Amino acid sequence: MSISIKxxxxxxxxxxxxxxxxxxxxxxxxxxxxxxxGAGKTTLFRILTTLLFADEGIATIAxxxxxxxxxxxxxSVGYMPGKFSLYQDLTVEENLNFFATIFGTTIEENYDLxxxxxxxxxxxxxxxxxxxxxxxxxxxxxxxxxxHKPKVxxxxxxxxxxxxxxxxxxxxxxxxxxxxxxxxxxxxxxxxEAALCDRIALIQDGKILEIDSPxxxxxxxxxxxxxxxxxxxxQLINSLNDYKFNHSxxxxxxxxxxxxxxxxxxxxxxxLYLESKNLSxxxxxxxxxxxxxxxxxxxx
Amino acid sequence: xxxxxxxxxxxxTKMFGDFxxxxxxxxxxxxxxxxxxxxxxGAGKTTAMKMLIxxSNPTSGKANVAGFDVFTHxxxxxxxxxxxxxxxxxxxxxxxxxxxxxxxxxxxLSRKRIKEKxxxxxEELGLEKVASxxxxxLPLGWKQKLSFSVALIHEPKIxxxxxxxxxxxxxxxxxxxxxxxxxxxxxxxxFVTTHYMDEAEYCDRVSIMVDGKIEALDTPKKLKEQFKAxxxxxxxxxxxxxxxxPEASGLPKGKGE
Numbered sequence: 090m091s092i093s094i095k096x097x098x099x100x101x102x103x104x105x106x107x108x109x110x111x112x113x114x115x116x117x118x119x120x121x122x123x124x125x126x127g128a129g130k131t132t133l134f135r136i137l138t139t140l141l142f143a144d145e146g147i148a149t150i151a152x153x154x155x156x157x158x159x160x161x162x163x164x165s166v167g168y169m170p171g172k173f174s175l176y177q178d179l180t181v182e183e184n185l186n187f188f189a190t191i192f193g194t195t196i197e198e199n200y201d202l203x204x205x206x207x208x209x210x211x212x213x214x215x216x217x218x219x220x221x222x223x224x225x226x227x228x229x230x231x232x233x234x235x236x237h238k239p240k241v242x243x244x245x246x247x248x249x250x251x252x253x254x255x256x257x258x259x260x261x262x263x264x265x266x267x268x269x270x271x272x273x274x275x276x277x278x279x280x281x282e283a284a285l286c287d288r289i290a291l292i293q294d295g296k297i298l299e300i301d302s303p304x305x306x307x308x309x310x311x312x313x314x315x316x317x318x319x320x321x322x323x324q325l326i327n328s329l330n331d332y333k334f335n336h337s338x339x340x341x342x343x344x345x346x347x348x349x350x351x352x353x354x355x356x357x358x359x360x361l362y363l364e365s366k367n368l369s370x371x372x373x374x375x376x377x378x379x380x381x382x383x384x385x386x387x388x389x
Numbered sequence: 390x391x392x393x394x395x396x397x398x399x400x401x402t403k404m405f406g407d408f409x410x411x412x413x414x415x416x417x418x419x420x421x422x423x424x425x426x427x428x429x430x431g432a433g434k435t436t437a438m439k440m441l442i443x444x445s446n447p448t449s450g451k452a453n454v455a456g457f458d459v460f461t462h463x464x465x466x467x468x469x470x471x472x473x474x475x476x477x478x479x480x481x482x483x484x485x486x487x488x489x490x491x492x493x494x495x496x497x498l499s500r501k502r503i504k505e506k507x508x509x510x511x512e513e514l515g516l517e518k519v520a521s522x523x524x525x526x527l528p529l530g531w532k533q534k535l536s537f538s539v540a541l542i543h544e545p546k547i548x549x550x551x552x553x554x555x556x557x558x559x560x561x562x563x564x565x566x567x568x569x570x571x572x573x574x575x576x577x578x579x580f581v582t583t584h585y586m587d588e589a590e591y592c593d594r595v596s597i598m599v600d601g602k603i604e605a606l607d608t609p610k611k612l613k614e615q616f617k618a619x620x621x622x623x624x625x626x627x628x629x630x631x632x633x634x635p636e637a638s639g640l641p642k643g644k645g646e
Contacts, residue, residue, distance in 0.1 A: 090581025093627065110457050124558075125529075125557055125558035125559070125561075126556035126557065127528065127529060127557060128558075205491065222430060222431060223430055224430055231629070249555070249586065250552075250555070251430070251584070252428075252429040252430045252584050252629070253429070253586055253622055253624075253625050253626060254429050254626060254629050255429070255430065257626060278555070278556050279585075281587060281622070293558060321566075321574075322570050323570040323571055323573070323574040324574075326567055326570065338562050339559075339560075340563050340566050340567065340570070340591065342587060342589075342591055342609065342621075343591075343609055343610060344588055370475070380530075381559045384559055385556075385559050385560050385563075388558065388559075388560060389560075
């Protein structure tokens with residue numbers, strides 16, 4: 090296994106950051122850790138990259154123990170923290186050279202691996218890192234994390250605050266790196282990015298809610314789910330929340346996702362109820378559950 | 390001016406030197422509407438919003454916000470709008486109550502009114518138990534809800550939300566949207582900028598800025614039909630994907646993005 094985590098727990102004073110976390114990431118896998126701020130994602134990353142001790146449990150990266158073999162791990166993994174951590178007053182090229190040098194390599198030696206990414210920021214190689222735009226900083230940070238050809242790559246919320254175009258490009262880059270045999274553990278609060286991973290772990294409040302492929306996770310959703318729309322969104326939400334048979338009511342863009350607590354639910358009945366609440370243009374249609382629906386059901 | 394239009398913008402432009410950050414944008418926003426203002430990093434969203442909230446002078450064009458002209462009455466605009474951003478919202482080292490009192494005071498509410506508002510707000514948000522705790526100790530989702538309520542404390546005609554819901558869990562995010570729907574239902578106009586395209590789907594209408602111009606403006610449903618796209622994310626990618634990234638202009642980009 091590229092990453093093996095067994096019963097890891099970590100607390101900060103009275104706050105439980107991670108509670109009995111176990112999972113494995115296979116060689117060459119693109120594995121996503123999906124959860125909101127405060128779920129424990131960064132704590133787990135820091136433990137796996139040997140920057141923080143767990144209170145309990147064991148973890149190995151590329152076969153090395155995170156405590157006893159920490160030096161070997163540091164040489165064989167790449168880590169891109171959530172906060173931009175490069176030297177702001179070194180230029181793009183100086184940063185990359187610096188990271189290559191401390192890992193005992195050169196830009197030329199592993200240029201092949203970073204070429205696709207670095208080529209996009211190379212025109213600005215004499216600009217100080219602090220003066221780059223968000224998208225460029227992200228590309229430089231990824232180049233620096235890759236320059237020593239790591240076996241395992243840790244990316245902590247690489248796409249947070251990045252616009253959809255840059256996010257899409259970033260995920261395309263990850264797919265290409267995966268094809269070069271690099272194992273990737275990536276965390277994100279964006280549920281829609283989960284679908285781009287081979288497998289995902291849903292995490293909230295320091296606990297894993299579920300681990301599986303994105304498709305399988307969605308399939309496990311326990312109930313039929315309906316898109317409901319009317320002429321007035323706010324009154325629709327209130328009416329559904331007041332409906333005594335509701336199981337869940339969640340706004341989802343132009344619709345509300347509704348599930349019913351009964352097994353013999355008839356949408357016509359719901360329509361009559363909504364009409365009695367003076368709502369009009371009522372549409373009720375069956376729809377497919379998303380990762381987000383599953384996450385909310387599990388976190389309920 | 391039409392009373393139902395709380396934001397009216399015509400040919401609004403902002404230049405920095407010879408760089409056109411916002412290029413002659415034109416749009417209206419209705420009373421009680423939830424209006425999504427989208428764009429890629431560097432498209433000009435933040436610059437445009439700064440003009441609308443009266444903290445940046447336009448180079449040319451016209452804009453009327455909450456009944457006031459952005460050129461001549463910027464200070465009146467500030468008093469008549471609410472503003473919430475993800476980056477700065479509340480003082481972490483003041484308590485919940487102190488924050489409410491502080492912002493109520495800034496907006497010129499009387500002590501009596503602040504007390505009433507504060508009690509009502511704490512009850513509505515279910516914050517009774519933490520009312521005397523420092524805001525810094527609260528979970529992010531609570532802070533966001535509180536921050537939104539504080540932005541509405543002086544009952545503004547419009548509330549501007551700058552990337553409001555990043556990072557919170559999906560259930561809390563929906564509770565936040567329910568608050569937005571409620572405010573809109575009571576007649577407050579909600580102007581939202583966001584990177585989250587699924588969030589754009591919640592808006593009544595959405596505009597998408599590309600390289601300083603508004604390239605699309607309609608309901609999410611109609612935009613999806615127009616661009617033959619299944620989601621707003623696909624609409625955005627079709628519109629915003631440009632061969633040369635905005636970086637190529639060589640200028641540093643707005644901080645808010």
